[in-house]
Amino acid sequence: xxxxxxxxxxxxxxxxxxxxxxxIMVVKVxxxxxxxxxxxxxxxxxxxxxxxxxxxxxxxxxIKEEKKKSDTKEDIPIVHRLLQNEKFRIPFLAAIGLFAIAxxxxxxxxxxxxxxxxxxxxxxxxxxxxxxxxxxxLDLGYVAFYAVGAYAYALLNLHFGISFWVxxxxxxxxxxxxxxxxxxxxxxxxxxxxxxxxxxxxxxxRIILENWDELGNGPRGIGNIPAPSFFGHQFNQHNSVIxxxxxxxxxxxxxxxxxxxxxxxxxGRAWIALRDDEIxxxxxxxxxxKTKLTAFAxxxxxxxLGGVVFAAKTSFINPMSFTIWxxxxxxxxxxxxxxGSAIGVIAGALVLILLPEYLRxxxxxxxxxxxxxxxxxxxFKPEGLIRSVRKTYxxxxxxx
Amino acid sequence: MRLFKIILGIAVVGPLGFLGxxxxxxxxxxxxxxxxxxxxxxxxxxxxxxxxxxVYGIIQLINFAHGEIYMIGAMTALIVASVxxxxxxxxxxxxxxxxxxxxxxxxxxxxxxxxxxxxxxxTAPRLSALISAIGMSLFLQxxxxxxxxxxxxxxxxxxxxxxxWEPFAHIITAVEMSIIVTTVIVMILLGMLIKFxxxxxxxxxTAQDKVMASLVGINVNRVISTTFVVGSATAAIGGVLIxxxxxxxxxxxxxxxxxxAFIAAVLGGIGSIPGAVLGSLVLxxxxxxxxxxxxSEYEDVFAFTILVIILIFRPSGIxxxxxxxxV
Numbered sequence: 001x002x003x004x005x006x007x008x009x010x011x012x013x014x015x016x017x018x019x020x021x022x023x024i025m026v027v028k029v030x031x032x033x034x035x036x037x038x039x040x041x042x043x044x045x046x047x048x049x050x051x052x053x054x055x056x057x058x059x060x061x062x063i064k065e066e067k068k069k070s071d072t073k074e075d076i077p078i079v080h081r082l083l084q085n086e087k088f089r090i091p092f093l094a095a096i097g098l099f100a101i102a103x104x105x106x107x108x109x110x111x112x113x114x115x116x117x118x119x120x121x122x123x124x125x126x127x128x129x130x131x132x133x134x135x136x137x138l139d140l141g142y143v144a145f146y147a148v149g150a151y152a153y154a155l156l157n158l159h160f161g162i163s164f165w166v167x168x169x170x171x172x173x174x175x176x177x178x179x180x181x182x183x184x185x186x187x188x189x190x191x192x193x194x195x196x197x198x199x200x201x202x203x204x205x206r207i208i209l210e211n212w213d214e215l216g217n218g219p220r221g222i223g224n225i226p227a228p229s230f231f232g233h234q235f236n237q238h239n240s241v242i243x244x245x246x247x248x249x250x251x252x253x254x255x256x257x258x259x260x261x262x263x264x265x266x267x268g269r270a271w272i273a274l275r276d277d278e279i280x281x282x283x284x285x286x287x288x289x290k291t292k293l294t295a296f297a298x299x300x301x302x303x304x305l306g307g308v309v310f311a312a313k314t315s316f317i318n319p320m321s322f323t324i325w326x327x328x329x330x331x332x333x334x335x336x337x338x339x340g341s342a343i344g345v346i347a348g349a350l351v352l353i354l355l356p357e358y359l360r361x362x363x364x365x366x367x368x369x370x371x372x373x374x375x376x377x378x379x380f381k382p383e384g385l386i387r388s389v390r391k392t393y394x395x396x397x398x399x400x
Numbered sequence: 401m402r403l404f405k406i407i408l409g410i411a412v413v414g415p416l417g418f419l420g421x422x423x424x425x426x427x428x429x430x431x432x433x434x435x436x437x438x439x440x441x442x443x444x445x446x447x448x449x450x451x452x453x454x455v456y457g458i459i460q461l462i463n464f465a466h467g468e469i470y471m472i473g474a475m476t477a478l479i480v481a482s483v484x485x486x487x488x489x490x491x492x493x494x495x496x497x498x499x500x501x502x503x504x505x506x507x508x509x510x511x512x513x514x515x516x517x518x519x520x521x522x523t524a525p526r527l528s529a530l531i532s533a534i535g536m537s538l539f540l541q542x543x544x545x546x547x548x549x550x551x552x553x554x555x556x557x558x559x560x561x562x563x564x565w566e567p568f569a570h571i572i573t574a575v576e577m578s579i580i581v582t583t584v585i586v587m588i589l590l591g592m593l594i595k596f597x598x599x600x601x602x603x604x605x606t607a608q609d610k611v612m613a614s615l616v617g618i619n620v621n622r623v624i625s626t627t628f629v630v631g632s633a634t635a636a637i638g639g640v641l642i643x644x645x646x647x648x649x650x651x652x653x654x655x656x657x658x659x660x661a662f663i664a665a666v667l668g669g670i671g672s673i674p675g676a677v678l679g680s681l682v683l684x685x686x687x688x689x690x691x692x693x694x695x696s697e698y699e700d701v702f703a704f705t706i707l708v709i710i711l712i713f714r715p716s717g718i719x720x721x722x723x724x725x726x727v
Contacts, residue, residue: 020508023501024475024547029482031554036483042547061520136527140534185712192462192530193711196662200704211697324655328538335531368542374535378528379520 006058014051021046060380079343080389100249104242112245116313118353119248120306125333125345126255127302132331133340133388134268135295136275137187138195140327141202144182145175145300147209147322149307154222154317155215164228168308175304179297187292202327209319221318225311244313251309255302259342262298271295272340272390325367329353332370336377338384347386423693433572434692435685440576440645442684443583447638448661449668449676450590451510451631457607457671458627460526461518464533466635467658468540469510471651473636474643475544477502478555485556495558502636510632511625513540519621537655545651557644579641586634587677594673599626607671656700660687663707669720678718 025046028037082088104112124146131139152171156162162170186197210219227240228247235243262268270291273281282288311317329352337348356366377384424431448470455463477498484494517536521529559578594600605613606623614620642657643649660683668679683703690702710717 016512020505020512021547023479023505024472024544027479027483028548029479029553031478031482031556034482034486036486132527136525138527138530185708189711189715192460192526193666193715195530195534196462196659196666197704197708197711199659200663200707204701204704207698207701328534331531331534364546365542367538368546371535371538371540371542375517375532375539378524378532378535379517382524382528 006055009058010051010054013054014047017050018043018047064380077387077389079347079386083343104245109238109241112241113313114354114357116241116245116248117310118350118357119245119252120310120313121330121333121349121353122252122346123248123255123306123309124303124330125337125349126252126259126342127299127306128330128334129340129342129345130259130262130271130302131295131299132334133338133345134263134275135271135292137292137296138192139198139296139299140195140324140331141182141198141200141205142299142303142330143322143324143326144198144202144205145178145303146307146310146326147205147319148174148178148300149304150311150317150321151209151216151222151307152304153308153311154225157225158222164226164308164312168305171304171308172301175300175302175307176297178304179300180293182300183293183296187289187296199324199327202322202324206319206322206324209322217318219318219320221316221320223316225315225317227315228312244309248309251305256342256346263342267291267294328367329370332374336370336373336384338386338388339382341384341386341388344384344386344388348384420689430692434688436572436576437692438685438688439681440572440579440684441688442664442681443579444638444642444645444657445661445664445684446583446677446680447586447634447641448657449665449680450634450673451628452658452662453665453668453670453673453676454603454627454631456665457673458603458624459518459522461529462533462662463518463628463631464530464658465513465517465536465540466510466631467654467656467661468537468544469506469513469632469654470635470639470657471649471654472509472540472544473502473506473632473639474555474649474653475548475651476505476636477558477640477643478553478649481556481558498558499637499640502640503633506632506636506639507629509540510628510635514625514628519624537658541651541654548651550651552648552650555643555647555649557647558640559644575641575645579645582637582641586637590630590634590673593630599623603627660703663703666707666717667710669717672717672719675717675719682718 022043025042026039028039029035030037082092103115124142128139128142131137131142149171152174153164153167156167156170157164182198182201186194189197209216212218216222227235227244229235230243234240263272270281270286273284274286274288274291278288310321314321333349333352334345336352337346338344352370356363448466451466451469452463455461455466480501481494481498484497489497513536517532518529521532557575559575594603602613602618602623603626605616605618606620610620613623638657639654642653661680664680664683665676666679667683668675668677670676683706686706687699687702691699
């Protein structure tokens with residue numbers, strides 16, 4: 001399995017990395033107190049980790065090459081196969097449904113609150129999945145639309161006293177408008193510029209929010225955002241968390257429904273076709289620009305909805321909640337979960353958001369791991385953890 | 401459409417130019433300071449933008465991790481300088497060694513990043529390589545943050561205040577002057593590398609047509625690696641110089657600098673080396689004017705606005721050629 005040559009190579013690579021990471025991993029300087037600490041144990045660890053990582057890396061690269069040569073048909077992921085199985089699907093969905101309903105009553109408010117933020121990420125992930133996964137447009141400023149939604153609720157409520165349920169459609173509309181406005185100039189361009197422009201747009205929104213004091217108090221943010229009411233009835237703190245939980249569950253279900261319907265619609269197929277080959281797509285008579293714009297605007301709509309829920313849940317927002325890291329986290333959810341695959345994105349969001357919450361000890365390594373995972377997933381499994389399965393149509397001869 | 405663009409151009413530039421001339425006459429020294437400040441800033445952008453534009457010219461990839469390479473250059477220089485400083489070495493030796501180590505390490509990082517994150521994806525869709533690049537950038541930032549510190553670290557300037565420069569120091573400091581001079585030297589060297597050496601020729605050939613280049617016996621993989629190494633070296637020089645100028649370093653400096661340099665590269669016409677330099681100087685100077693005469697809080701917004709305007713009206717940049725997509 002592992003040849004002598006490979007071990008030798010990995011040894012050299014480990015040495016290379018030990019040299020490469022020496023100044024940053026081993027030497028730690030404190031330029032204020034003028035102290036230098038040498039952490040020699042780090043050198044050893046780097047060497048060992050790199051040796052094994054390189055062995056595994058090369059092994060998987062070889063497998064990938066062999067797979068490419070043999071050209072085997074990829075099998076459908078197990079999750080999809082299980083879900084397609086009628087016998088399994090109904091009890092499975094029922095179990096998940098029951099668990100979701102019982103969750104806030106069984107577990108404490110703290111756990112419910114964490115699950116709410118994970119579910120908000122599910123929404124955001126599914127929204128971004130339309131843009132990145134289906135239409136193949138890399139949007140790095142997704143958080144800007146999230147901020148639009150959150151600030152829309154906070155400001156409309158602060159100045160005009162408009163309630164959550166009225167703001168929800170308004171902010172969705174605002175998200176669409178912002179998405180169209182931004183998409184209009186940039187979507188004519190080639191794909192990779194889009195990443196930079198959206199990244200820039202995300203930062204612009206944050207900088208404006210930080211500096212424009214009259215709009216949203218600048219860095220101090222807006223507090224006392226009321227929780228949603230139930231036909232005019234305001235819950236106490238504990239019940240309102242449960243209430244928001246159910247609202248989010250409802251919104252997530254709505255999102256899943258919409259995304260599912262969209263994916264198999266005319267426009268959804270146009271998105272996927274556009275992602276796979278733009279020129280062929282244009283030749284088939286699809287308006288490239290309009291199709292991209294719809295994807296972009298729809299993605300923005302979901303971000304804005306997520307923003308409203310976020311503002312209602314935390315009851316306090318400031319520009320610090322809408323940094324580039326949020327955009328990148330959402331992107332990681334989509335990429336690692338599986339671009340274009342709704343189940344993958346849901347699983348990705350739950351795993352990537354819940355795990356660091358519960359493993360507090362390693363939470364600081366979160367972004368490091370996200371970055372590494374993005375590279376690894378792209379190199380070895382570009383389709384993500386749970387691959388999307390295109391709808392196939394079977395023609396069966398009917399019995400006469 | 402063309403007429404519309406010209407009218408719009410005059411409508412924007414005209415009043416700005418009028419206001420500008422009025423301001424310059426009112427306070428010429430302030431203008432000169434802003435101009436030289438912008439030139440310094442533009443020089444740094446140029447050193448970073450070169451890496452972007454060269455890599456883009458060859459493999460059509462926005463190397464997101466390039467800003468991080470620049471940050472690692474600055475970090476390495478800081479670490480080497482402080483260790484040697486504590487050991488009581490001669491300051492001239494420290495300056496040279498700090499630069500050498502920064503360049504060598506940045507090159508090594510650039511080389512490794514290419515081998516890990518981009519080489520396996522040479523034939524993959526562009527989106528995959530782009531996401532991999534973002535992942536790499538995220539990884540490197542957090543790696544430096546966790547291994548060192550998330551705080552800003554003070555960076556003692558490696559470049560002394562030369563005595564002979566004293567009379568001019570109120571307009572432009574010795575550090576700023578060194579930045580401009582170094583950039584000019586690096587540009588000339590790079591121009592010569594690309595124009596006159598064998599590897600430069602190979603780079604140009606690969607940028608034009610990868611398949612054809614490999615047919616005439618060019619090792620394309622090696623050329624791509626060399627491009628990353630050269631780009632990383634100039635970024636490292638930029639990193640050390642800016643650290644001397646600003647006086648502090650942290651793990652996050654590469655992000656914004658990388659973005660700005662990318663904007664500069666697009667402004668000049670991505671893929672074109674003279675374009676990257678021109679774009680950087682234009683961006684640096686106009687940014688400096690904007691912050692000097694208008695709002696300094698919206699400095700970054702200004703750069704992005706420029707990017708959007710360029711992409712709408714002239715996506716190929718100042719010196720770039722229009723790209724025709726072929727089937």
